[in-house]
Amino acid sequence: MYLTKRQEKILMGEEGPAKARALEIIVRVGESLGADKLIRIRHAHVSGISYLNIGEPGLKLLEELADTGGRAEVYTTVNPSCIDLSGESLIIDNSVADKQLRINKALEKMGFHPTYTCIPYLYRPPSINEALAWGESNAVVMANSYYGARTNREGGPLALAAALTGYTYHAGLQLIENRTASVRVRVGFEPGEGDYGLIGLWLGENIEDIPILEFPKPPSYYGLKLLFAASAATGSHGLIVVENVTPRNTYRVEAEDRVTIEKSMLEKYQYKPGRDESILGYLGCPHLHPGELYQLAGMIESYERVRSGNALLLSIPLDYYYTMTSEIAILRRRGVDTAFGTCPIVSRLRGEYDVVLTNSGKAWFYLQKLHGFKVAIASPREIVRAIMEK
């Protein structure tokens, strides 16, 4: 691999041990993936920061990097952690707060922005063909497919190494020839709000190559957000081209195969909760966009409160605690549980419920897999109606 003089100096430790180690990771991984050189990135997004996932080893490593001079070389955001940072959620279990706060302190010491969200594009929308190094699969697909930027599906430690050096390897989705859609997937019906997650689940499970998606009508931004997240959970997509959405000149098409998704193909993901079952409603996977939270608060305002035995949980970025106080107040008064800077996929939950109702295909997948919940998919409107009373 070609390295510049400065990169060689970093490897020799001239800019400190943390940066040397981080760059060595990127160089060695890049070599194994056939990269010819390193490229500069503009934004790193570090996933894998929940204490419940990375445990003591992760905590120790992050503290060691922070204490040996590891500092963000580029704009860096971080994924949700395992605790509710408002401390007010009754559903998110904050019992490992001490450990998680040590991780957060190390991250912030390294100069990472305390976003604690899986939608980093909210803070810095990527530009077309801009190089990024992002962990968190839903954000990766959004960056590549909606914004036309370039990032591989990095693991947490690699995104961390990119943050500390400002470099990534020139391979994979950083190269236009690897951004070629090879199968045309037509959505054969007009999707409603609850359908995007289902389409994403099917796509991730059934299509291995990069698809180009065609919709009968332009898909909604919030819908695509759900679709990409679900697809990245059940599959390994980093790029899903969407016709008339993905910016031109950020991908190529060489598609001969053609598939049509019909509504009947999505039935296996659906389940209707019984009348006597206690329901945990969950919205915010990926974290709710400010627009989504605003719409939801408007919808919930006409209800009295959450029916006893049920609960409604929303997961959102920490910032909204300060910026969306009116909406949060409306929701709280009606018994809605808001969790800031976390989500049920990276945390532990308190309380027992028969079934989880969510609009998220990604949450559908992980809440069954990680927590053994029975999970069903519905639109936000259906979820609110099932859980709240007038």
Next chain:
Amino acid sequence: MGIIIPVKVIVDGDCLGEVLLVDRRISFYGEVDPVNGVIRGVNESVKGKALIFRGGRGSTVGSYIIYGLKHYGNSPSCMIVSEAEPIIITGAILADTPLFVALDYDGLVSLVKGKPGGLHARHKQGEKHVELEEK
């Protein structure tokens, strides 16, 4: 003189240890307990061993587990794999654990299986091979 196994060095360093063969891909996150160094299902500790396995799989948290093995004093002496992928490479660099790709991995596996009495592996920094000796 033992048997010479040619390797591609990914992370260099001295290695001296008993060979432990786990001929499959390992998800360090979930399959290896860093606190006692044991691979679940195999019930053997990797501590001080020359660990031969196909490669990594699963969660990228696996890199932190390899680092965790070092933290708890349970690092293998080196890792010899068929394919070096990002999880293993990252973990090896973080933990300073030597990592080699065996140029003929399948040949190495049959060689190890043919010596039920066990083998020792040796590598000196700078060399392009691992030397195996019968116990």
